[in-house]
Amino acid sequence: MLRQSLLQGTSRHCHVTAKYVLSLLLFVNFISPHSTASAHQVKTTRDVGAILHIEPNDNPRAGERTKAWFALTRKGGKVIRLAECNCQLQVYAEPHASGEPPLLEPALQALTAERYQGVPGTEITFPRQGNYQLQLRGKPKTGASFKPFELKFNVTVAAGNEVSENVQGTQDVNQNFTQARTSGLPFWAIASFGLIIVGVFLAVVQQLNRE
Template sequence: MKKVSYLLASGFWLLASAFVASAHNVKTTADVGGTLHIQPNDNPRAGERSQVWIALTRKGGKVIPLKECNCQLAVYAEPHSPKEPPLLEPSLQAMSVERYQGIPGSEITFPKPGAYLLQLSGKPASGEGFQPFKLKFEVTVAVGSASDITTQNTQNVNDTVEDRKSGFSLPIAIALSALAAGGIVFIVQQRRR
């Protein structure tokens, strides 16, 4: 019985850590990396103001403050076509958050729940500090509070929130994970007999 409970606990922590690990979205180009943070708790809600900031670093870990980067942020509802204009183009301000000083950030109110793409593009303000870049971050926005959005009349910006890499919807992915965990428990119990 100890092995079964150990396997269940291990499987649970493996699944939980996979979801926690995806909380901060990290993207890189040839010589620039960016980590997207959204407050509160990397869980934006439709109709509610979210503070968004991107910790930009050069290869080697040196922080790129907004004053050294001509950066623009564009927000697209997913899916979108390449020629489609952004849904939002929030202005960027220099923010000092955690150990980062003067990094690009903004406040965004996502209009509806669903999948969005945040695209940060930039080039050096002066000199040759880094190459021009374009970082794309996928964000899923949850339904907001009842005071901000009437949930009965709110339509998702996309019909189903899908994992763009696998094509599975979130409920299907959760069901498959539960089925796999149940299969492991069944196999362990059969081997014990």
């Protein structure tokens, strides 16, 4: 009896555990797409923080205009507007070396998005698929009370309408080859001329052998 009770208890425990694990997996699968699509990058310094928003859905594509803006706040949650900040945005293709000039330096504009008013934002066109780094630097204008800051955000750009240099190079080579053929003698004329030379050479050889 005791053994049977233990077996029944173990069976019920395993059944409950299996149901719990299955429910947990279903829950994770349900929330994962939503959490991935709505995830924003948060970076902070000692007294300044920012959330990077990239539209749409934080999923930029190469060759397409991408709207990016920064929910910039100081310690305590007060919004830092672009009018209060000498802000500069630089875009680097990853990996990049220290001191390397930025790939892009898009001008910042004051944008109003969601509950944030006048925050720095811009439009970026990433030229190719791959990894990039956005560096936002800022200094307070007169009357502002935050300290200078530098925030770095890593961005992955999906494939889009980028132009492949290899494809373009192949097209140029083919075009040059075609132009070379059309600018000179036709191929059939060159082949006929070669056959005539070979025929004359063979005739000369035969004549010499007879003599």
